[in-house]
Amino acid sequence: xxxxxxxxxxxxxxxxxxxxxxxxxxxxxxxxxxxxxxxxxxxxxxxxxxxxxxxxxxxxxxxxxxxxxxxxxxxxxxxxxxxxxxxxxxxxxxxxxxxxxxxxxxxxxxxxxxxxxxxxxxxxxxxxxxxxxxxxxxxxxxxxxxxxxxxxxxxxxxxxxxxxxxxxxxxxxxxxxxxxxxxxxxxxxxxxxxxxxxxxxxxxxxxxxxxxxxxxxxxxxxxxxxxxxxxxxxxxxxxxxxxxxxxxxxxxxxxxxxxxxxxxxxxxxxxxxxxxxxxxxxxxxxxxxxxxxxxxxxxxxxxxxxxxxxxxxxxxxxxxxxxxxxxxx
Numbered sequence: 303x304x305x306x307x308x309x310x311x312x313x314x315x316x317x318x319x320x321x322x323x324x325x326x327x328x329x330x331x332x333x334x335x336x337x338x339x340x341x342x343x344x345x346x347x348x349x350x351x352x353x354x355x356x357x358x359x360x361x362x363x364x365x366x367x368x369x370x371x372x373x374x375x376x377x378x379x380x381x382x383x384x385x386x387x388x389x390x391x392x393x394x395x396x397x398x399x400x401x402x403x404x405x406x407x408x409x410x411x412x413x414x415x416x417x418x419x420x421x422x423x424x425x426x427x428x429x430x431x432x433x434x435x436x437x438x439x440x441x442x443x444x445x446x447x448x449x450x451x452x453x454x455x456x457x458x459x460x461x462x463x464x465x466x467x468x469x470x471x472x473x474x475x476x477x478x479x480x481x482x483x484x485x486x487x488x489x490x491x492x493x494x495x496x497x498x499x500x501x502x503x504x505x506x507x508x509x510x511x512x513x514x515x516x517x518x519x520x521x522x523x524x525x526x527x528x529x530x531x532x533x534x535x536x537x538x539x540x541x542x543x544x545x546x547x548x549x550x551x552x553x554x555x556x557x558x559x560x561x562x563x564x565x566x567x568x569x570x571x572x573x574x575x576x577x578x579x580x581x582x583x584x585x586x587x588x589x590x591x592x593x594x595x596x597x598x599x600x601x602x603x604x605x606x607x608x609x610x611x612x613x614x615x616x617x618x619x620x621x622x623x624x625x626x627x628x629x630x631x
Contacts, residue, residue, distance in 0.1 A: 305336030308443035310343040313360035315500030319507040320488035323550045326371035338378040339441045339610055345383045349426040365599040370589035381606035388614035392436040399466055400432050409454055435459040440614040442475035453479050470624040491523035494539035513580050520576035531563040531571050544575045551578045
């Protein structure tokens with residue numbers, strides 16, 4: 303089977319430079335590898351309270367960011383999760399094949415629910431991995447690029463596929479999580495021991511930040527003792543993070559970035575990293591704004607949902623037949 307790739311972004315919070323490096327910048331390579339289904343996970347966004355207008359605007363932003371990054375709608379299906387009803391239908395079936403004990407052990411659920419009162423924890427947050435598993439298997443995806451925090455959910459999906467196929471035959475495709483080696487974890491500029499995560503105004507570079515703000519954030523980034531620009535995650539997490547950002551934006555290795563900055567002091571090093579970020583984000587923002595103003599994302603999302611539904615509905619029908627649901631139409 304040729305590679306079929308599925309990836310999605312949840313429209314909660316503003317996207318960051320970490321999202322750009324980890325996902326958006328890699329779109330051309332992803333499109334060259336195989337058939338791509340890319341979705342905006344708006345149903346997942348409802349698992350925690352979110353203002354309706356914020357959700358709508360975030361969805362517009364993500365669609366426009368994808369297009370500004372070079373996504374070709376003729377080669378890729380870009381769509382809203384909520385506009386492909388098979389996601390919800392398959393979720394209703396698959397929730398019977400994952401168990402409460404498994405779901406309660408999910409790290410993401412434990413971390414998020416620990417901050418909430420039990421009476422305020424929605425079922426959707428608990429059952430988030432069921433919908434994610436349904437997202438994946440709907441498209442017979444064999445490659446699922448994810449961040450480190452989602453690896454556990456893909457592993458649970460693999461358990462589901464094994465369980466379902468053992469019971470009903472070879473119905474579902476086995477997926478594999480894929481994490482980018484360089485740039486998989488772009489860290490906060492204010493605390494390089496934590497991932498850049500959409501929630502730290504000082505440490506996160508947001509894709510809608512103006513260029514003066516971008517420069518200021520990079521120049522204010524936490525560095526380390528000493529003066530050598532060298533990659534060492536344990537002893538120099540701040541410098542290592544900035545080297546990673548530079549290497550990813552310039553498409554070079556960490557070793558090449560180290561060699562480039564061998565005679566630099568921290569101040570000059572930060573200036574050049576800041577310039578690299580500005581050189582990347584400034585034209586990107588211009589393309590984004592043109593797409594938002596023209597609303598060209600709407601037709602792309604409509605056509606993407608049509609293409610996605612064609613594939614998803616076939617999988618849904620296959621699953622319905624397998625479990626014994628009567629098909630009357």
